[in-house]
Amino acid sequence: MIKYCSICLLPSTKPDLRFDNNGVCSACNAYANRGEIDWDVRKKEFDLIVSKFRSKSLSKWDCIIPVSGGKDSTAQVLKILEVGLNPLCVTATTCDLSQIGRNNIENIKNLGVDYVEFSPNPVIRKKLNKIGLEVVGDIAWPEHVGIFTIPVRAAVDFRVPLIIWGENSQNEYGGPATAQGSPYLNRRWLEEFGGMLGLRVSDLHENHGIQEKDLIPYTYPSDEELMGAGVTGLFLGHYFSWDGLSNYLLAQANGFESFGKVIEGSMVDYENLDNHQHGIHDYFKFLKFGFGRATDIASLHVRRGRLTRYEALKIVKQNDGKYPWTYLRKPLDQILNRIDISIEEFDAICERFTNKDLFLKDKNGKLIRDSSNSLIKVNYENQEG
Numbered sequence: 001m002i003k004y005c006s007i008c009l010l011p012s013t014k015p016d017l018r019f020d021n022n023g024v025c026s027a028c029n030a031y032a033n034r035g036e037i038d039w040d041v042r043k044k045e046f047d048l049i050v051s052k053f054r055s056k057s058l059s060k061w062d063c064i065i066p067v068s069g070g071k072d073s074t075a076q077v078l079k080i081l082e083v084g085l086n087p088l089c090v091t092a093t094t095c096d097l098s099q100i101g102r103n104n105i106e107n108i109k110n111l112g113v114d115y116v117e118f119s120p121n122p123v124i125r126k127k128l129n130k131i132g133l134e135v136v137g138d139i140a141w142p143e144h145v146g147i148f149t150i151p152v153r154a155a156v157d158f159r160v161p162l163i164i165w166g167e168n169s170q171n172e173y174g175g176p177a178t179a180q181g182s183p184y185l186n187r188r189w190l191e192e193f194g195g196m197l198g199l200r201v202s203d204l205h206e207n208h209g210i211q212e213k214d215l216i217p218y219t220y221p222s223d224e225e226l227m228g229a230g231v232t233g234l235f236l237g238h239y240f241s242w243d244g245l246s247n248y249l250l251a252q253a254n255g256f257e258s259f260g261k262v263i264e265g266s267m268v269d270y271e272n273l274d275n276h277q278h279g280i281h282d283y284f285k286f287l288k289f290g291f292g293r294a295t296d297i298a299s300l301h302v303r304r305g306r307l308t309r310y311e312a313l314k315i316v317k318q319n320d321g322k323y324p325w326t327y328l329r330k331p332l333d334q335i336l337n338r339i340d341i342s343i344e345e346f347d348a349i350c351e352r353f354t355n356k357d358l359f360l361k362d363k364n365g366k367l368i369r370d371s372s373n374s375l376i377k378v379n380y381e382n383q384e385g
């Protein structure tokens, strides 16, 4: 039996999520605590940071904004331009960039910013996608590491001392209190929460035959390099109450493009638009922990009172964790072909990472699949089963 939060729909199987005595999860508690935060004080703290970093010289950018091109990074850029900082925007490109993702990157540039796009060696990256999927069940491993390491490397190399990240994912999605309250993103945060799943960069070199020289984009700069450049990274979500939907509205009004229909495995059309591999990443989360992207999104809307828990549950039952036949209309075999994996091999890897306690099985212990080849959870709600 999976235990669910009594306010939202997050399950106890979610890594780092804690429940209090009332059965409320740490993401809901973190959200409730926002009411006690004095946002005016936080805003003043942010203004102080802005005036400290606003460049005295005209030969250097004031800050780096890591941007994916998504709704949140578009809103981030708008906010930073509004306070008068001169940013250098940096994209670590996704592993299998979609056309909408490309359009949204172009849109960010046209908000009026200097921009650098970093694309790690695609031959190595495809190998890392495959290793990630086979070893830790996460095709997105290189992307999730690169989005944190590459902007920091850019800060060191361009000698820009401030990196402005978006939301602290440990806050919206639940995580240890010390991680939630932190305005800073540093090496420790990355190693603990940055999605490395125990697969370290050094393992790739030692156990998987990837040469060290090919791992530069995935290596966090040394303390020495960081100190030399005086790099500080902070989360914008610490200073302003973060809301994905508000960011979307702001982004859309400024040229951001959405998918136009609900994205496979999700319940909205406006996020995770930039990488055809997202569907596989989310599907593995469902196999391992019994919840997918629809649960994440539904939960944050329930938390904000925009959906009832009952309405959200119906949506989740319908949309969550479907077998990823397509993502952003690209067929699974084409997505896999790019990294040299067949559907049969994929299914075998899925089987290996499935937590079989979470799904219905026949009397021979074989997983039951519905007509769309999707698994069925043992329970979607606390009182079931």
Ligand SMILES: [Zn+2]
Pocket (backbone or CB within 6 Å): 005, 006, 007, 008, 009, 010, 024, 025, 026, 027, 028, 029
């Ligand atoms: Zn909750």
